Amino acid sequence: MANRYVLIGGGLAADAAAKAIREADPEGSVTLVTAEGDAPYRRPHLSKALWSGGDVAKALLGTAGHGVDVITGRRATTLDTAARRVVLDGGDALDYDQLLIATGARARALPGLPAEGPVVAYRTLADYRLARERSGEGRRALVVGGGFVGAELAAGLKNAGTEVHVVFPEKGIGANRFPEALGQALNERYRGRGVSVHAGATVESAERRGECVRARLTDGFEAEFDLVAVGIGVEPNVDLARSAGLRVEDGVVVDSALRALGPDGRPVPGVFAAGDVASFPWPRPFPRSRIEHEDAAVTMGAHAGRQMAAAARGEDPAPYEHLPFFYSDLFDDGYEALGRMDARLEMFEDWKRPLEEGVVYYLDGGRVVGVLLWNTWGQVDAARDLILADERVTAAELRGRLPA
Numbered sequence: 001m002a003n004r005y006v007l008i009g010g011g012l013a014a015d016a017a018a019k020a021i022r023e024a025d026p027e028g029s030v031t032l033v034t035a036e037g038d039a040p041y042r043r044p045h046l047s048k049a050l051w052s053g054g055d056v057a058k059a060l061l062g063t064a065g066h067g068v069d070v071i072t073g074r075r076a077t078t079l080d081t082a083a084r085r086v087v088l089d090g091g092d093a094l095d096y097d098q099l100l101i102a103t104g105a106r107a108r109a110l111p112g113l114p115a116e117g118p119v120v121a122y123r124t125l126a127d128y129r130l131a132r133e134r135s136g137e138g139r140r141a142l143v144v145g146g147g148f149v150g151a152e153l154a155a156g157l158k159n160a161g162t163e164v165h166v167v168f169p170e171k172g173i174g175a176n177r178f179p180e181a182l183g184q185a186l187n188e189r190y191r192g193r194g195v196s197v198h199a200g201a202t203v204e205s206a207e208r209r210g211e212c213v214r215a216r217l218t219d220g221f222e223a224e225f226d227l228v229a230v231g232i233g234v235e236p237n238v239d240l241a242r243s244a245g246l247r248v249e250d251g252v253v254v255d256s257a258l259r260a261l262g263p264d265g266r267p268v269p270g271v272f273a274a275g276d277v278a279s280f281p282w283p284r285p286f287p288r289s290r291i292e293h294e295d296a297a298v299t300m301g302a303h304a305g306r307q308m309a310a311a312a313r314g315e316d317p318a319p320y321e322h323l324p325f326f327y328s329d330l331f332d333d334g335y336e337a338l339g340r341m342d343a344r345l346e347m348f349e350d351w352k353r354p355l356e357e358g359v360v361y362y363l364d365g366g367r368v369v370g371v372l373l374w375n376t377w378g379q380v381d382a383a384r385d386l387i388l389a390d391e392r393v394t395a396a397e398l399r400g401r402l403p404a
Contacts, residue, residue: 002027002028002029003025003027003028003029003097003098003309003312004028004029004031004094004095004096004097004098005018005021005025005028005029005030005031005096005097005098005099005100005308005309005312006031006032006033006086006094006096006098006099006100007030007031007032007033007099007100007102008033008076008086008099008100008101008102008103008240009032009033009034009100009101009102009103009104009275009277010032010033010034010035010036010038010039010040010070010072011034011040011043011102011104011275011276011297012040012042012043012061012275012294012297012298012301013100013102013104013274013275013276013278013297013298013300013301013304014032014034014040014063014100014102014275014301015032015040015061015063015301016297016298016299016300016301016302016305017100017102017274017301017302017304017305017308018030018032018063018066018068018305019063019066019302019305020301020302020303020304020305020306020309021305021306021308021309022066022067022068024305024306024309024310025309025312026067028309028312029069030066030067030068030069031068031069031071031094032063032068032069032070032071033071033074033075033076033086033088033094034070034071034072034073034074035073035074035075036072036073036124036125036126037072037073037126038060038072038124038125038126039060039061039063039064039070039072040060040061040063040070041056041059041060041061041125042059042061042294043123043294044294045058045059046059046122046123046124046125046127046128047122047149047152047153047156047231048152048156048328048329050128050132050156051153051155051156051157051159051160052156052159056125056128059125071088074088074089074090074092075088075089076088076103076240077089077240078240078243078244079099079240079241079243079244080244081244081245081246081268081269081270081271083095084096084097084099084270086099096270097270097312098270098272098308098309098311098312099270099271099272100272100273100274100301100304100305100308101240101241101246101252101260101271101272101273101274101277101278102273102274102275102277102301102304103236103237103238103240103241103277104236104237104275104276104277105123105234105235105236105237105276105277105292106121106123106234106235106237107121107122107123107127107230107231107232107233107234108121108230108232108233108234108235109121109230110144110203110230110232112203112205112206113144113203113206113213113228113230114206114207114208114213116208117208117211117213118130118134118208118211118212118213118225118226118227118228119206119208119213119228119230120227120228120229120230121230122149122153122229122230122231123234127229130227131153131157131227131229132160134226134227135157135160135161135162135226135227136160136161136162137161137162139161139162139163139226139227140162140163140164140165140223140224140225140226140227141157141162141163141164141165141225141226141227141228141229142165142166142167142203142213142215142223142225142227142228142229143157143164143165143166143167143229143231144166144167144168144203144228144229144230144231144232145166145168145230145231145232145233146166146167146168146170146172146173146174146175146197146199147168147174147176147177147231147232147233148174148231148328149231150166150168150229150231150232151166151173151174151186151328151330152328152329152330153229153231154166154190154195155190155193155195155329155330155331157227157229158193158194158195159331162227163196164194164195164196165195165196165198165221165223165225166190166195166196166197166198167198167201167202167203167217168198168199168201168202169200169201169202170183170199170200171183171184171199171200172184172185172186172187172199173186173187173190173197173199173330174186175343176342176343177341177342177343177372178341178343178360178372179343179347179349179360180343181355182355182360182374185355186330186333187199189330189331189332189333190330190331193331196221198217198219198221200219201217201218201219201221202217202218203215203216203217203218204216204217204218206228209224211226212224212225212226213225213228215228234276234292236250236251236252236276236277236290237277238251238252238277241260241273241277245262245263246260246261246262246268246271247260247261247262247263247265249279250279250289250290251273251277251278251279251290252273252277252278252279253279253288254272254273254274254278254279254280255267255281255317256280256281256317256319256320256321257307257317257318257319257320258272258273258274258278258280258300258303258304258307258320259271259272259307259317260272260273270311272304272307272308273304274297274300274301274303274304275296275297275300275301276290276291276292276297277290278290278300280300280320282323283321283322283323283388284388284390285364285367285369285387285390286323286339286340286369291324291326293324293325293326294326295324295325295326296322296324296326299320299322299324300320300322300324303318303320303322304320306318323338323339323384323387323388324338325337325338325380325383325384326338333374333375334375335372335373335374335375335376336373336376336377336379336380337370337371337372337373338370338371338380338383338384338387339362339368339369339370339371339387340362340364340369340370341362341370341372342362342370345362345363345364345369345370346362346363346364347360347361347362347363348360348361348363348395348398349361350398350399350400350401350402352376352403356374356375357374357375357376358374358375358376359371359372359373359374359376359379359383359401359402360372360374361398363393365392366392366393366394367390367391367392367393368386368387368393368398369387370387371383371386371387371402373402376402379402379403382402383402386401386402
């Protein structure tokens with residue numbers, strides 16, 4: 001009898017797992033279930049390529065074309081790991097031999113904002129469609145949050161001709177990750193591109209007025225907005241895993257082979273987790289944690305898929321040992337980064353052109369635990385090797401280590 005694989009989730013991790021399973025097991029049945037109305041797509045496009053002329057069709061991953069049964073608009077409500085069965089809303093049940101939990105994360109809503117109409121906690125392709133419909137020439141948008149998504153979305157909306165206001169409580173864009181001077185420089189670059197940057201402010205009040213939202217900021221600015229997009233982080237979707245009795249600690253806890261663990265710390269037979277929802281053991285020198293970026297989702301999902309196929313064959317598991325990187329584009333600036341980008345760490349800045357081109361190293365106990373490559377390309381592998389070496393270094397040893 002053919003092996004039965006069920007993937008819960010419709011993001012990059014589930015798609016990568018499906019394709020890896022199909023490559024490793026051409027005969028097995030693969031079913032992917034997603035609560036979204038769309039088949040799997042590249043989520044990073046929502047705040048990147050789709051705002052610079054990208055086609056929605058090009059964001060789709062073509063999962064079904066790999067012999068995968070894709071079920072959209074359905075939510076998994078119950079998981080019975082003993083019976084190896086998952087039940088969907090509406091009562092349909094799917095039996096499995098190997099199951100992947102790739103339920104991802106949901107965007108945090110901002111308390112006090114009307115969670116409807118022109119207000120969107122930005123995360124899905126449906127959110128993009130709403131934002132695109134309510135943006136452009138003659139439209140005004142408020143972006144709440146100056147972090148990863150907020151900064152990208154503000155740039156995208158402005159490039160689409162929208163009047164953009166971005167508000168965040170920190171001093172600068174990306175303040176929790178970047179050196180303070182770089183965040184301040186980004187504020188000015190965004191202002192130079194016509195974005196109104198409300199640094200050090202929050203939303204004081206907001207109310208729905210027809211098809212718009214009237215919002216007042218704590219810096220005194222008040223206006224009506226056609227769109228309010230909230231990008232203040234995410235929370236992992238762990239409800240299914242928790243209700244099934246799996247171990248949950250800011251994500252579904254997995255071992256090095258991405259097998260989901262039970263309360264006793266042992267792998268639950270036939271259950272894996274990957275992507276934004278998985279709390280996994282990183283390579284040294286990092287503690288267990290989650291990460292919410294494309295490279296992690298794709299590599300982790302593919303590894304989980306291979307391990308699921310191996311488990312179906314009765315083979316021993318192999319560890320996931322990849323240190324993911326991530327990237328972003330902010331108008332004319334771009335960066336790639338690895339490891340811990342935490343502004344609370346000691347930082348050593350090695351600029352070829354101050355605040356325009358260079359490398360920022362993040363250190364903990366004299367060891368490099370993160371690298372920011374600002375407008376600097378082709379250095380990801382070298383930066384990864386430096387971090388994984390887990391050796392004490394001096395500022396003199398870092399200067400020029402990764403040439404800009």
